[in-house]
Amino acid sequence: xxxxxxxxxxxxxxLANFQVYxxxxxxxxxxxxxxxxxxxxxxxxxxxxxxRGRGGAGFPTGMKWGFIDKQSEKPRYLVCNYDESEPGTxxxxxxxxxxxxxxxEGMILGSYALGVKDAYIYIRGELFYVMKIIDKAIQEAYANxxxxxxxxxxxxxxxxxxxxxxxxxxxGEETALLESLEGKRGNPRIKPPFPAIVGLYGxxxxxxxxxxxxxxxxxxxxxxxxxxxxxxGNSKGxxxxxxxxxxxxxxxxxxxxGLPVEEFxxxxxxxxxxxxxxxxxxxxxxxxxxxxxPAELILKTAAGEPRLMSxxxxxxxxxxxxxxxxxxxxxxxxxTTCIVKNLLTFARFYRHxxxxxxxxxxxxxxxxxxxxxxxxxxxxxxxxxxxxxxxAKHVEGNTICPLGDAASWPVASAILHFREEFEEHVxxxxxxx
Amino acid sequence: xxxxxKVPEFNKETLDLIAQLIKRYPEGRQKSALLPVxxxxxxxxxxxxSPGMMDYVASLLQIExxxxxxxxxxxxxxxxxxxxxxxxxxxxxxxxWLKGAENIVAHFGSxxxxxxxxxxxxxxxxxxxxxxxxxxxxxxVIQVGTEYHENLTTEKVDQLLDQWKAENKISxxxxxx
Ligand SMILES: Cc1cc2nc3c(=O)[nH]c(=O)nc-3n(C[C@H](O)[C@H](O)[C@H](O)COP(=O)(O)O)c2cc1C
Ligand code: SF4
Ligand code: FES
Numbered sequence: 001x002x003x004x005x006x007x008x009x010x011x012x013x014x015l016a017n018f019q020v021y022x023x024x025x026x027x028x029x030x031x032x033x034x035x036x037x038x039x040x041x042x043x044x045x046x047x048x049x050x051x052r053g054r055g056g057a058g059f060p061t062g063m064k065w066g067f068i069d070k071q072s073e074k075p076r077y078l079v080c081n082y083d084e085s086e087p088g089t090x091x092x093x094x095x096x097x098x099x100x101x102x103x104x105e106g107m108i109l110g111s112y113a114l115g116v117k118d119a120y121i122y123i124r125g126e127l128f129y130v131m132k133i134i135d136k137a138i139q140e141a142y143a144n145x146x147x148x149x150x151x152x153x154x155x156x157x158x159x160x161x162x163x164x165x166x167x168x169x170x171x172g173e174e175t176a177l178l179e180s181l182e183g184k185r186g187n188p189r190i191k192p193p194f195p196a197i198v199g200l201y202g203x204x205x206x207x208x209x210x211x212x213x214x215x216x217x218x219x220x221x222x223x224x225x226x227x228x229x230x231x232x233g234n235s236k237g238x239x240x241x242x243x244x245x246x247x248x249x250x251x252x253x254x255x256x257x258g259l260p261v262e263e264f265x266x267x268x269x270x271x272x273x274x275x276x277x278x279x280x281x282x283x284x285x286x287x288x289x290x291x292x293x294p295a296e297l298i299l300k301t302a303a304g305e306p307r308l309m310s311x312x313x314x315x316x317x318x319x320x321x322x323x324x325x326x327x328x329x330x331x332x333x334x335x336t337t338c339i340v341k342n343l344l345t346f347a348r349f350y351r352h353x354x355x356x357x358x359x360x361x362x363x364x365x366x367x368x369x370x371x372x373x374x375x376x377x378x379x380x381x382x383x384x385x386x387x388x389x390x391x392a393k394h395v396e397g398n399t400i401c402p403l404g405d406a407a408s409w410p411v412a413s414a415i416l417h418f419r420e421e422f423e424e425h426v427x428x429x430x431x432x433x
Numbered sequence: 434x435x436x437x438x439k440v441p442e443f444n445k446e447t448l449d450l451i452a453q454l455i456k457r458y459p460e461g462r463q464k465s466a467l468l469p470v471x472x473x474x475x476x477x478x479x480x481x482x483s484p485g486m487m488d489y490v491a492s493l494l495q496i497e498x499x500x501x502x503x504x505x506x507x508x509x510x511x512x513x514x515x516x517x518x519x520x521x522x523x524x525x526x527x528x529x530w531l532k533g534a535e536n537i538v539a540h541f542g543s544x545x546x547x548x549x550x551x552x553x554x555x556x557x558x559x560x561x562x563x564x565x566x567x568x569x570x571x572x573x574v575i576q577v578g579t580e581y582h583e584n585l586t587t588e589k590v591d592q593l594l595d596q597w598k599a600e601n602k603i604s605x606x607x608x609x610x
Contacts, residue, residue, distance in 0.1 A: 166508025183467035
C-alpha cells in the first residue's frame with residue numbers, strides 16, 4: 001500500500017467537521033510549526049522535501065516561495081488555486097469536499113512561512129457547494145483559534161477567505177486568476193513580473209494548487225526527509241491521479257511517484273484494467289493539455305523501459321515519444337474510441353476557453369476546431385491534416401500564456417501518433433467508428 | 434421572464450450579505466467582490482443578468498457599469514439572456530463524451546423538445562452544454578444550479594425530469610444561503 005498523505009482518513013465519516021479532524025491529529029502541524037519553527041525554517045523544510053507544484057507545471061514549491069519579495073513594504077498574499085478545470089482533472093474537488101480542514105491547515109502553514117496576513121482560496125464557481133463546505137470549516141477554524149487574531153497565542157494573525165470564480169478555465173492560469181480575484185476579466189498578464197514580485201493588488205503573491213497546499217501538514221508532521229524518501233528522482237512524495245475514461249474503476253488514487261504506469265492501469269488497487277476486457281488504445285496522462293500517447297508508448301518508453309508515473313519518466317522521449325504528468329488527469333481510451341472525435345471535443349474546449357487576447361490563440365483554436373469538425377464530418381481533405389499540424393506549430397510558443405501550447409499539443413500529438421486514423425476519415429469521407 | 438424598466442433592489446438580508454463579502458477584500462478593492470455579487474444578482478433575477486441588474490450591481494460596488502458588463506460577458510456562468518426556471522447544463526468535454534454524454538444531451542433534447550441553447554415554450558427548462566465540470570470519474574455529468582448529478586443514464590434523466598416537472602424545479606437560488 002502506498003503511503004497516504006493526502007487521502008489519509010478521507011473515508012472517515014464527518015471528517016469535514018473540526019472535531020473529527022482534530023481528534024485524528026489535525027492542526028498538530030500548525031501547532032508544531034508556529035510554536036517551534038521560524039517562517040524561514042518552515043520554508044526550508046518545504047524546499048528540502050522536494051515537493052513540486054501539483055497544479056500542472058511541477059515547479060518546486062520551496063523555490064517558488066523563496067522568490068517572494070521580502071524587501072517590499074507591501075502586504076503579501078497566498079492564493080490557493082482551486083480552479084480545477086483541466087479536462088480529466090477532478091482531485092481537488094474531492095479533497096476540499098471531504099477534507100476541507102486539511103486544506104485550511106495547509107493554508108495556515110503556507111501563510112505563516114510567507115508572512116501572509118490575508119489568504120484566499122479561489123474556487124471555480126461551478127463548485128459552489130464545495131466552497132460552502134470549506135467556508136463552514138473556515139468558520140470552525142476561527143472559532144477554535146486556528147484563524148483570526150493571535151493564533152494559539154503566538155501573535156501570528158491570519159484571515160482566510162473563499163472566492164468563487166465565474167466559470168472560465170483560463171482563470172486557472174495564475175495571473176488570470178489574480179485578475180479575476182480583482183474583479184476583472186480573466187486575461188493572463190505578461191510575465192515578468194512574476195506574482196512573487198507583482199501579484200494580487202500589485203503585492204508579492206504566491207499561487208499554489210490545492211494538492212500542493214494539502215501536502216504541507218504531512219511534511220511538517222513527518223519531516224522533509226520522510227517526504228523526500230518517497231518517490232523517484234526529482235519526483236518526490238505522492239500524487240493524486242484522477243483516472244477516468246474506459247477503465248473498470250474510475251476514481252481518485254494517491255500513488256507514490258514512480259509507480260509503473262502498467263500497474264496503475266491494470267492492478268485492482270488502481271484502475272482495475274480496461275472495461276469489458278477491451279484493448280487499451282491511448283492515454284492522455286496529465287489532463288487534456290498534455291500529448292496523447294498510444295498504448296505501447298504509455299506502457300513503455302521508446303527505449304523499451306517500463307514507463308513510470310513520475311515527472312521524468314512520463315516526459316522521457318520529449319514530444320516525439322513522451323508526454324507529461326501535468327495535473328494528474330489520467331484519461332484512458334479503449335479500442336472503440338475515435339481519436340479524431342475525442343480531439344474535436346478538446347479543440348472545442350480550447351476555442352471556448354481562449355481569453356482572446358493573442359491572435360494566434362484566438363484564431364488558431366477556432367480554425368483547429370473547424371478543420372477537425374470537417375474531418376470528423378467526412379468533408380476533410382489530406383491537406384487539412386497538414387494544415388492542422390501547421391496551425392498547431394504556429395500557435396505554440398507564440399502566445400502570452402501557455403493555453404496556446406495546451407491547445408496545440410493535443411492536435412500535434414494526435415496526428416503524430418494516429419495519422420492513419422485521420423487519413424481514414426478523409427478516405428472514407430466519414431467517421432469509421 | 435421579466436421586464437427591466439424597474440430598478441432592482443435587494444432586500445436587507447442580501448445587502449448585508451454583500452456588505453460582508455466586500456469586507457473580505459482590502460479597503461478600496463470592493464471591485465474584487467464582483468464575481469461573488471454577480472452570482473447573487475443572477476439568482477435574484479430569475480437566473481440571468483439584465484442590463485438593469487448589472488447597473489444596480491455597479492452602483493452597489495461603486496464601479497462603472499462597463500466594468501460589470503465586460504466581466505459578466507467573459508464568464509460562462511453568467512447568462513446575459515433570459516433562461517428557463519430550471520437550467521440543465523450537460524458536460525460535453527472528452528471524458529464525458531467517452532462515457533456517452535452525447536446520448537444524454539440527445540435524450541434531454543428529445544424529452545424537452547429543444548436543442549442545446551434553447552428554452553422550452555412554457556419557460557420551465559433551458560438546456561445548455563458546458564465544458565468539463567471536474568467530475569470526469571463519474572461521467573456523464575450534469576449541473577443544475579449548485580447541484581451535480583453524476584453517472585447519468587437515460588433512465589436517470591427520465592427520473593430527474595419527472596421529479597423536476599412535479600416540483601416545478603427552480604435552479605437559480607442565492608447560492609450563499
Ligand atoms: C490554461 C491554464 C490553466 C491552469 N489551470 C490550473 C488549475 O485549474 N489549477 C491549478 O492549480 N493550476 C492551474 N494552472 C497552473 C497555474 O498557472 C500555476 O502554475 C499553479 O496554480 C501553481 O501552483 P503549484 O505550483 O502549486 O502547482 C493552469 C495553467 C494554465 C496555463
Ligand atoms: S494564449 Fe490564449 S488564453 Fe492565453 S493569453 Fe493568449 S489568447 Fe488568452
Ligand atoms: S469532462 Fe465532464 S466532468 Fe470532466
